[in-house]
Structures are given as structure tokens and as C-alpha cells.
Amino acid sequence: MNNRKIRVVVAGKGGVGKTTLTALLAHAFSRRGMPVLAVDGDPQANLAATLGIPASHPITPLTEQKAYIQEKIGGVPGRGGFMVLNPDVADVADRFAIPAAEGVRLLVMGGVQNAGTGCLCPEYTLISTILASTGYFPDEVILLDTPAGLEHFGRAVAEGFEYALIVTDESYNARAVARDLSRLARQCSIRQVILVVNRVRNGLEKPDIIGEMEGLFQKVWLLPHDSCITRHEPSVIPAVLDHCPIVGNIESLAGYILAHC
Ligand SMILES: Nc1ncnc2c1ncn2[C@@H]1O[C@H](COP(=O)(O)OP(=O)(O)OP(=O)(O)O)[C@@H](O)[C@H]1O
Numbered sequence: 001m002n003n004r005k006i007r008v009v010v011a012g013k014g015g016v017g018k019t020t021l022t023a024l025l026a027h028a029f030s031r032r033g034m035p036v037l038a039v040d041g042d043p044q045a046n047l048a049a050t051l052g053i054p055a056s057h058p059i060t061p062l063t064e065q066k067a068y069i070q071e072k073i074g075g076v077p078g079r080g081g082f083m084v085l086n087p088d089v090a091d092v093a094d095r096f097a098i099p100a101a102e103g104v105r106l107l108v109m110g111g112v113q114n115a116g117t118g119c120l121c122p123e124y125t126l127i128s129t130i131l132a133s134t135g136y137f138p139d140e141v142i143l144l145d146t147p148a149g150l151e152h153f154g155r156a157v158a159e160g161f162e163y164a165l166i167v168t169d170e171s172y173n174a175r176a177v178a179r180d181l182s183r184l185a186r187q188c189s190i191r192q193v194i195l196v197v198n199r200v201r202n203g204l205e206k207p208d209i210i211g212e213m214e215g216l217f218q219k220v221w222l223l224p225h226d227s228c229i230t231r232h233e234p235s236v237i238p239a240v241l242d243h244c245p246i247v248g249n250i251e252s253l254a255g256y257i258l259a260h261c
């Protein structure tokens with residue numbers, strides 16, 4: 001293994017398991033002794049609960065850190081005006097990331113109105129600058145959980161990430177979204193675009209799906225449906241402590257990522 005940073009963006013249709021996968025991978029990398037920064041890029045912001053942070057823990061998303069936005073970007077919240085478009089945000093994780101578990105910290109981005117249109121407001125400028133600056137953060141592994149679907153996935157989100165994990169289930173619609181995301185990920189010059197087929201029932205032999213997707217992805221990875229996850233949700237920690245079946249598969253996926261960096 002070399003000392004390169006491992007930056008992974010997780011994307012896919014709604015409800016396919018993006019946040020669960022992000023949280024399980026965060027724990028898998030941290031168990032290997034690698035400091036992890038998990039970034040919640042979904043305005044719905046449920047990565048904290050999935051990582052095991054209690055709901056009572058107060059979290060102010062970055063888009064609501066008005067003083068920081070003013071300090072770094074200027075401009076008028078929600079509108080624009082005179083803004084610094086390329087600020088130094090290397091301090092953002094040290095100032096605002098929340099400890100989630102041993103070796104894992106969490107940065108919650110929050111929502112931006114009209115983010116899909118790439119609005120020129122200070123909040124959007126902050127978020128896109130942070131995502132472009134992850135190489136300056138000290139954490140060895142950066143995992144970015146994204147909102148559902150295609151419309152938020154673009155250069156401002158994914159450029160600079162070496163890995164895209166495109167998550168799907170076995171459904172036709174989720175696979176169609178995954179195919180479109182593979183194209184977008186390649187347009188963002190992401191080197192390793194991996195399809196993760198989640199919640200697979202009746203064994204991990206799916207030659208039809210693997211065959212259909214093989215040319216579009218560097219690798220197709222199958223994860224089992226694991227009732228352990230739903231039994232313990234929202235947190236994945238009990239599933240990790242109980243050595244639930246999916247945890248071994250996630251360990252192997254982390255190993256695959258490390259072997260291909
Ligand atoms: N392998 C699995 N086995 C069983 N249940 C799973 C598995 N993966 C995820 N789930 C369950 O599926 C549901 C959706 O998972 P999750 O919230 O991670 O999806 P998501 O893609 O992040 O959703 P959203 O698009 O809303 O952000 C949750 O109830 C979760 O516990």
C-alpha cells in the first residue's frame with residue numbers, strides 16, 4: 001500500500017444503500033488504522049445517525065455556519081454579491097468535523113437552495129470549494145455520501161475523487177440510474193468506477209447483472225441483503241460489533257480499494 005489519499009464518492013438512486021455503505025466503509029478503513037473523514041453531502045443529512053452519532057448530539061451543517069461563510073466567502077447568503085471564489089478552506093474539517101468513532105470524523109455540508117443549478121451563492125461556493133480541497137485534509141480516507149439520483153452529481157461534486165462507488169439494487173430503475181452515473185463519473189475523470197449491487201438476495205451469483213454492467217465499470221461488487229442492518233438501524237455500529245454477514249463483504253471491498261489505489 002502507498003501513502004496516497006483515498007477519496008471515494010458514493011452515488012446512486014434513492015434508497016439503494018449509499019449512506020449505509022459509506023458508514024460501513026468508514027468503520028472498515030478506520031479499523032485498518034486509517035483516519036477517515038466522512039462527508040455528508042446529502043441535505044437530508046442522515047450519515048451522522050448511520051455512523052452511530054446520537055440524535056441528541058447538536059450538529060450545525062456548514063451551510064448554516066454563517067460566520068465561517070462570511071469569513072471565507074463573503075457575499076450575501078442565498079444570493080451572491082461580491083464573493084471570494086477560491087478561498088483557503090483547508091481548516092474546515094479541523095474546525096467543524098465531529099468525532100464519530102475511533103478514527104472517524106464527520107463533516108456535514110447541509111443543503112443549498114437551487115444547488116442543482118449551481119447557484120452562485122456563498123453556500124454553494126463554500127461546498128464546491130471544500131470538495132475540491134479534500135486533498136489538503138490530513139485524513140487518509142475521504143468518503144463522500146451524496147444525495148439520490150443524477151442531478152447533483154457533476155464536476156463540482158466529484159472531480160478530484162479517485163473512486164466512485166455507484167450503488168444500485170437489483171431493480172431495473174436503479175440499474176438504469178447506475179449506468180447514467182457511470183458515464184458521469186467517467187466524465188469527471190474518476191479513475192475507478194465500481195458498481196456496488198446492494199441487498200442481493202439468494203446468493204451473490206448474479207452473472208446476468210455482472211455481464212450487463214461489466215463494460216461500464218472497472219468492477220462489479222455484490223453485497224448481500226442483511227437483515228442485521230435493518231434490525232439495528234439507524235446506526236451501523238451494532239452490526240459491526242455483531243460481525244453481521246455484510247461486514248465481512250465490506251472489509252473485502254475496502255481491501256479491494258486499497259489494493260487498487
Ligand atoms: N445490505 C443491506 N441489507 C439490508 N438492508 C439494507 C442494506 N443496505 C441498506 N439497507 C437498508 O436500506 C435502507 C436504505 O438505506 P440507506 O439510507 O443507506 O440508502 P440511501 O441510498 O442512502 O438512501 P437515500 O437515497 O434516501 O439517501 C435503510 O433502511 C437501510 O438500513
Ligand SMILES: [Mg+2]
Binds near residue numbers: 145
Ligand atoms: Mg442516504
